[in-house]
Amino acid sequence: MAYRRTERVQEQLQDKRDRILQAVRAVVGEVGFRGAQVATVAEAAGVATGTVYRHFPSKGELFAEALALNAGHEVSVMQAVADSEGTAAARLADAVRVFALRAVRARRLAWAMIAEPAEPEVDAARLKSRRAFADVLQGLIEDGIASSEFPPQNARVAAAGLIGALTEGLVGPLAQEAEAPNALTLSREITAFCLQAVSARPYEESRS
């Protein structure tokens, strides 16, 4: 036996794998899933097309893993906000705002991650990531209920509703029409809606 996979090679392999995953992110952020061909990704990663298949069994799995990686990062960001100090309401508002802001700043990528038609494996990964986001929000809503900031409600359903509202606002028809300068305003209004959606005080027609 005149060959053994040495540690340095191992790292190079890992490196190459990572570079391919990053290339997916870059290409998808540029042309979306629709335009992202394996050959394009390979070129962006600086490897040959066939090499991709030495690291990933299929296009679908490669893209799904890339999505999971990215979504996982965003979930961490949101979780960090959720774990910060403050009232549940404030943390929820921040979590939603941060999500919205990051999305509008990389809108093409966000659209791909959230809503663009893609391989079934990608869709499956997307469902998982939505659950992960929803779990974070659900925790915040439960915090708020526990502290009486929010009225008793089905936190699971409410969290799903917030995710839906966020994604619809960010990638739906509303966002399509929004001009660039409105991006900040849009994310502010979406945040306001989300807060209102779970917040306690029922509306009283005070003076106004």
Added chain:
Amino acid sequence: MAYRRTERVQEQLQDKRDRILQAVRAVVGEVGFRGAQVATVAEAAGVATGTVYRHFPSKGELFAEALALNAGHEVSVMQAVADSEGTAAARLADAVRVFALRAVRARRLAWAMIAEPAEPEVDAARLKSRRAFADVLQGLIEDGIASSEFPPQNARVAAAGLIGALTEGLVGPLAQEAEAPNALTLSREITAFCLQAVSARPYEESRS
């Protein structure tokens, strides 16, 4: 000239066209867009594959028209509810509930109509239909604001949020897991969330 398209033939043509559109609905309701091939649709409609192309220029346009037809009908249903008697809050709750109930009763079809990856033309049609649904809800929200049932808010954004919450609740991870007996409960809870979302008193940020 020994042939002229007579009225009877005209009707037969129209009939056939309609039957093809209905076949799309049936097939998609059964196997979703993914499994819906032109050949399958043709068979379901009782025509040959090639015939489909005498009525529609491409698969994408055929499917998009089928979706638009179906969505248009649902929008009418919702609009009818919205136009009924009662407070804005009651009508909004009814509109949302009816939408949710009808969706859970034909879940496969609803999923395809609302969220399943499909041809770009279908996606475009979907965006339009969402706008149509959102417009109905926006009208209701504006009614509620005018009558002081709801607090002042961006009705456009709120309507989009409701659509998002509805679709996420109905076709998202939440719904995937829900068992059949929970369908009614689910639609009730989603309705509750939506109503609260627009009727709660706005949260006022204490910081920043």
Added chain:
DNA sequence: ACAAGAAATGAATTCGAATTCATTTCATTG
């Protein structure tokens, strides 16, 4: 009944991107 044209048919073709694989390049070890 027949000619003229329209509509329907479905087998054959097209097409484009994913995947493969024979060949080449690179890394390791004695």
Added chain:
DNA sequence: CAATGAAATGAATTCGAATTCATTTCTTGT
């Protein structure tokens, strides 16, 4: 440095469903 086997390459192959089109069937008006 030679031998061995892994990894990379990218041109060639595969594949499956949309689309086409030569042929057949149906309609109409004389």
